[in-house]
Amino acid sequence: MRPTVNDIARxxxxxxxxxxxxxxxxxxxxEKTIRAVNDAIVKLGYVRDLNAANLARxxxxxxxxxxxxxxxxxxxTLAKALTDAGSIAATxxxxxxxxxxxxxxxxxxxxxxASLPGHGFAGVALMAPETPVLRDAVRGLRARGLxxxxxxxxxxxxxxxxFIGIDNRAAGRTAGVLMGRFLGGGQPRGSERSExxxxxxxxxxxxxxxxxxxxxxxxxxxxxxxxxxxxxxxHGSSSTLRQVVVERLASAPGVRGIxxxxxxxxALTQVLDTMGLSGKLTVICHELTPHVRQALxxxxxxxxxxxxxxxxxxSTLRVLRAKADNLPLDAGxxxxxxxxxxxxxxxxxxxxxxxxxxxxxxxx
Amino acid sequence: MRPTVNDIARxxxxxxxxxxxxxxxxxxxxEKTIRAVNDAIVKLGYVRDLNAANLARxxxxxxxxxxxxxxxxxxxTLAKALTDAGSIAATxxxxxxxxxxxxxxxxxxxxxxASLPGHGFAGVALMAPETPVLRDAVRGLRARGLxxxxxxxxxxxxxxxxFIGIDNRAAGRTAGVLMGRFLGGGQPRGSERSExxxxxxxxxxxxxxxxxxxxxxxxxxxxxxxxxxxxxxxHGSSSTLRQVVVERLASAPGVRGIxxxxxxxxALTQVLDTMGLSGKLTVICHELTPHVRQALxxxxxxxxxxxxxxxxxxSTLRVLRAKADNLPLDAGxxxxxxxxxxxxxxxxxxxxxxxxxxxxxxxx
DNA sequence: GCAATTTTGAGGTGCGTACCTCATTTTGCG
DNA sequence: CGCAAAATGAGGTACGCACCTCAAAATTGC
Numbered sequence: 136m137r138p139t140v141n142d143i144a145r146x147x148x149x150x151x152x153x154x155x156x157x158x159x160x161x162x163x164x165x166e167k168t169i170r171a172v173n174d175a176i177v178k179l180g181y182v183r184d185l186n187a188a189n190l191a192r193x194x195x196x197x198x199x200x201x202x203x204x205x206x207x208x209x210x211x212t213l214a215k216a217l218t219d220a221g222s223i224a225a226t227x228x229x230x231x232x233x234x235x236x237x238x239x240x241x242x243x244x245x246x247x248x249a250s251l252p253g254h255g256f257a258g259v260a261l262m263a264p265e266t267p268v269l270r271d272a273v274r275g276l277r278a279r280g281l282x283x284x285x286x287x288x289x290x291x292x293x294x295x296x297x298f299i300g301i302d303n304r305a306a307g308r309t310a311g312v313l314m315g316r317f318l319g320g321g322q323p324r325g326s327e328r329s330e331x332x333x334x335x336x337x338x339x340x341x342x343x344x345x346x347x348x349x350x351x352x353x354x355x356x357x358x359x360x361x362x363x364x365x366x367x368x369x370h371g372s373s374s375t376l377r378q379v380v381v382e383r384l385a386s387a388p389g390v391r392g393i394x395x396x397x398x399x400x401x402a403l404t405q406v407l408d409t410m411g412l413s414g415k416l417t418v419i420c421h422e423l424t425p426h427v428r429q430a431l432x433x434x435x436x437x438x439x440x441x442x443x444x445x446x447x448x449x450s451t452l453r454v455l456r457a458k459a460d461n462l463p464l465d466a467g468x469x470x471x472x473x474x475x476x477x478x479x480x481x482x483x484x485x486x487x488x489x490x491x492x493x494x495x496x497x498x499x
Numbered sequence: 500m501r502p503t504v505n506d507i508a509r510x511x512x513x514x515x516x517x518x519x520x521x522x523x524x525x526x527x528x529x530e531k532t533i534r535a536v537n538d539a540i541v542k543l544g545y546v547r548d549l550n551a552a553n554l555a556r557x558x559x560x561x562x563x564x565x566x567x568x569x570x571x572x573x574x575x576t577l578a579k580a581l582t583d584a585g586s587i588a589a590t591x592x593x594x595x596x597x598x599x600x601x602x603x604x605x606x607x608x609x610x611x612x613a614s615l616p617g618h619g620f621a622g623v624a625l626m627a628p629e630t631p632v633l634r635d636a637v638r639g640l641r642a643r644g645l646x647x648x649x650x651x652x653x654x655x656x657x658x659x660x661x662f663i664g665i666d667n668r669a670a671g672r673t674a675g676v677l678m679g680r681f682l683g684g685g686q687p688r689g690s691e692r693s694e695x696x697x698x699x700x701x702x703x704x705x706x707x708x709x710x711x712x713x714x715x716x717x718x719x720x721x722x723x724x725x726x727x728x729x730x731x732x733x734h735g736s737s738s739t740l741r742q743v744v745v746e747r748l749a750s751a752p753g754v755r756g757i758x759x760x761x762x763x764x765x766a767l768t769q770v771l772d773t774m775g776l777s778g779k780l781t782v783i784c785h786e787l788t789p790h791v792r793q794a795l796x797x798x799x800x801x802x803x804x805x806x807x808x809x810x811x812x813x814s815t816l817r818v819l820r821a822k823a824d825n826l827p828l829d830a831g832x833x834x835x836x837x838x839x840x841x842x843x844x845x846x847x848x849x850x851x852x853x854x855x856x857x858x859x860x861x862x863x
Numbered sequence: 864g865c866a867a868t869t870t871t872g873a874g875g876t877g878c879g880t881a882c883c884t885c886a887t888t889t890t891g892c893g
Numbered sequence: 894c895g896c897a898a899a900a901t902g903a904g905g906t907a908c909g910c911a912c913c914t915c916a917a918a919a920t921t922g923c
Contacts, residue, residue: 139909150872155911163870165920182590186550187909190878223829226546308843319683353843445831465587466849467809473844479672479717480837485830503879514902519881527900529890551879554908 138179147175158183185460195228198455199251200260200286203238207371207398208424213262213287213444220448229452232256236263245272252279258455262286264340265293282458286451287442288342296458299450301442301473303342307349307396309473310419313438314350314392315358317417328389330362334380334403335396336371346396346421364390373402380406395420400427404435423476431478439476445485447471502543511539522547549824559592562819563615564624564650567602571735571762572788577626577651577808584812593816596620600627609636616643622819626650628704629657646822650815651806652706660822663814665806665837667706671713671760673837674783674804678714678756679722681781681801692753694726698744698767699760700735710760710785728754737766744770759784764791768799787840795842803840809849811835 144154149168156164157172175181188194200217202210214233221231236244245268251259259281263269265288273283273293284297291298318329333350335343347366354363367383369376376399384390393416395403400420407413414434420427423441430436450469457464508518513532520528521536539545552558564581566574578597585595600608609632615623623645627633629652637647637657646660653662682693697714699707711730718727731747733740740763748754757780759767764784771777778798784791787805794800814833821828 137909141909152873152913153871156871159911161912165870168870184554184909185590187554187878188911190548190551190554190880190908191910191912193878193911219831226549305844309841312841312843317680349843443836449832467583468813470846472807472838472846474836475839475841475844477673477676477839479676479713480669480839482834482836501879505879516903517901520901523881525882529900532900548879551908552881554878554910555880555882557881557908 137184138181139184140181142179143172143175143181146179147171189228195230196257196456196459197230197232197255198258198260198452198459199232199234199256200451201234201236201244201247202262202286204235205238208401208426209398209422210262212422212424213447216444216448217451220445220452224452227456229456231452241266241268245269248272248276251276252281256281257459258282258284260284260286260299260451260455261290261295262288263290264288265290269293282455284451284454284458287447288340297454297464297469299447299454299469299471301471303345304349304352306421306440306473307346307351308353309349309475310346310394310396310421310438310440311350311353312357313440313475314394314417314419315354315361317437318358318361318392320358320360328362329360329391330364330387330389331392331394332364332380332383332387332390333366333394333396334369334376334399335366336369336398338366338368340397343396350394350396361392362389366396369397369399369402371398373399376402377406381410384410384412390416392417392419397421400424400430400436404430407435428481428484431476431481434478437477441474441476442471443474501548502545503548504545506543507536507539507545510543511536553592559594560621560820560823561594561596561619562622562624562816562823563596563598563620564815565598565600565608565611566626566650568599569602572765572790573762573786574626576786576788577811580808580812581815584809584816588816591820593820595816605630605632609633612636612640615640616645620645621823622646622648624648624650624663624815624819625654625659626652627654628652629654633657646819648815648818648822651811652704661818661828661833663811663818663833663835665835667709668713668716670785670804670837671710671715672717673713673839674710674758674760674785674802675714675717676721677802677804677839678758678781678783679718679725682722682725682756684722684724692726693724693755694728694751694753695756695758696728696744696747696751696754697730697758697760698733698740698763699730700733700762702730702732704761707760714758714760725756726753730760733761733763733766735762737763740766741770745774748774748776754780756781756783761785764788764794764800768794771799792845792848795840795845798842801841805838805840806835807838 140151140154140158144151147154149172153164153168154172157169202214217231217233221229224231234247236247244263248259249272259276261283269290270293273290273295276283277294282296284299285295287300289298289300314331333347335347337343351363354361364383364387367379369379380403395418404413407416418436419438419440420436421440423439427436427439431439450471454464454469504515504518504522508515511518513536517528517532518536521533566578581595581597585593588595598611600611608627612623613636623640625647633654634657637654637659640647641658648661648663649659651664653664678695695718697711699711701707715727718725728747728751731743733743744767759782768777771780782800783802783804784800785804787803791800791803795803814835818828818833
């Protein structure tokens with residue numbers, strides 16, 4: 136049997152009350168006694184039964200997840216993954232509150248964050264671009280004891296407790312090798328020149344920059360025979376995307392591959408379709424949204440670089456909780472992997488999952 | 500607040516004892532009363548607090564994991580992943596017992612399984628080839644109330660409660676597309692004929708067969724320009740592998756790719772190295788063992804099809820537990836994905852993880 | 864050496880559930 | 894109707910821990 140507080144008390148030759156004082160860092164215990172108790176803890180290999188402890192203090196973990204109010208399919212999918220994970224974690228005394236902020240308003244975000252400590256939150260997960268105001272807001276939260284984890288896009292200079300997401304530079308590199316190898320390693324195909332088109336909604340966003348850097352890194356080093364054209368900006372607008380793609384493909388007939396770094400994959404496949412190019416180019420994009428899944432199955436998209444959003448959501452909950460309890464993490468479990476999805480290794484659609492919340496009756 | 504058993508009793512107009520009888524399926528309650536209690540449960544949305552329940556019955560989940568006593572690096576790595584996951588899960592009242600059986604002796608395995616129910620196990624995870632004796636043994640376990648989950652290789656005809664692993668046919672298909680596309684889609688390269696070598700330790704093992712089927716499926720359909728040579732059997736022996744590979748490569752100078760379906764990747768890279776072929780062929784293999792990781796980083800292996808063993812191990816524990824408690828699973832979380840690893844998206848080595856079991860003192 | 868202060872002990876209560884006993888009520892049946 | 898059997902209620906104990914109170918003991922300062 137695992138040792139309990141009573142065993143510690145006996146071993147240390149003190150009373151239960153004293154063990155409790157030491158365990159919970161309550162004042163009024165001599166240094167010497169503290170040491171005696173800690174020695175006993177080490178000797179017996181005591182570990183607090185977190186479940187019993189939480190039961191006793193009837194603790195519940197209320198966490199805030201702060202996302203931009205963007206309507207993009209990625210954010211939508213992420214929000215759903217988080218909600219799903221949250222409703223399952225409800226049995227583990229966790230409560231998730233999804234909060235949205237105006238995507239382009241750092242000050243509104245800062246104000247939102249500042250209001251959190253008053254509402255009994257035990258931690259915050261945050262997906263937002265790093266700005267000076269945000270840095271201060273995050274520092275403020277941490278100063279008040281709230282752990283903060285960055286979601287999807289890192290906030291390296293804010294002192295956040297953890298980052299949950301992929302290394303975008305490595306993701307870009309991965310896209311690069313795939314593109315290079317899928318296009319035959321850069322060997323010229325007949326007399327044509329092979330070119331690759333790169334799309335991104337904004338060249339200022341940190342993740343876009345990193346993906347592009349990683350992509351170029353590999354293309355330059357390993358596939359000098361392929362020419363990567365300058366990035367085209369879509370600004371998140373479908374019409375802009377359509378326009379620039381049509382324009383570019385007309386002027387550059389040697390384009391054999393497209394790397395779509397950001398959103399707007401739906402518009403992209405549509406353009407290609409109307410141009411009669413579906414399935415004729417190597418198209419690599421990011422994030423497995425419902426539409427992308429469909430395009431992958433149809434052969435309109437060749438490969439998808441993605442992070443498993445279900446995993447990301449569950450990881451968020453686990454990390455928030457571990458940070459709230461000041462417990463160590465299982466690094467391997469929290470490592471979000473850069474997944475390569477082809478039509479052949481596409482996991483089955485989550486579908487309208489098993490709605491039955493339980494086997495209901497416990498009866499045998 | 501979440502409703503408790505007391506709330507149920509009040510709502511249903513019965514006593515606590517009766518609610519308890521219903522909840523735990525104890526005898527001596529009228530059908531009508533049972534219904535009343537269940538109605539109250541539904542109405543209030545009651546969910547049993549599993550932590551409190553486990554505390555009360557001081558329950559611990561003791562699980563058996565049964566693996567072949569093979570010395571292959573894959574089984575070793577898997578065993579380690581399981582042990583690691585088990586030691587972390589120890590805080591959650593789980594205890595993992597690793598048991599090994601003589602790889603080639605189905606009867607010894609059956610005997611081992613038959614001995615389990617007597618030792619207070621709450622569930623069994625099993626990696627073994629399906630044989631008639633095994634089928635009976637598994638049925639016997641389940642008849643005695645022990646949930647059985649199949650690990651890595653499925654046991655479809657045994658009535659196992661769950662399978663944890665990947666779809667090997669899909670894995671083979673994935674290897675196929677990668678091979679095909681990496682070799683330029685089958686376009687002849689100059690005048691040479693492009694051939695692909697396939698290696699497997701035994702053509703009788705279910706997983707080898709399925710991988711090969713998936714691989715051929717894709718190669719025939721999508722890359723008719725590539726010729727896939729008949730599988731070479733290595734029987735798990737390094738020297739056999741060395742011999743057949745040397746032989747074949749000498750007689751078939753057009754080989755540009757190798758698909759290694761099973762173990763023996765270390766021997767393979769060695770042969771290629773001594774033949775001066777390192778990095779000159781497209782080599783695709785399975786499972787990220789320490790050696791394969793190294794070979795991937797060195798460019799001796801092009802791509803690895805793998806299942807994340809850490810995930811697999813944690814999934815095993817979660818599934819065993821859920822089955823023991825008769826709870827529903829989170830399908831998304833338990834879905835083991837077919838991962839494609841290139842040098843560029845290789846996750847960092849687990850390393851000699853953080854040995855510090857905790858932040859020690861809870862003090863602020 | 865005495866009072867003031869600090870440290871410690873003893874004990875209780877509650878968290879939500881499991882499991883047990885014994886008395887009391889209700890039901891079914893002849 | 895009366896009686897045995899079945900159903901239900903009341904209440905207690907335990908699980909491992911948090912948190913509280915009050916008294917007793919040990920230590921400190923003067």
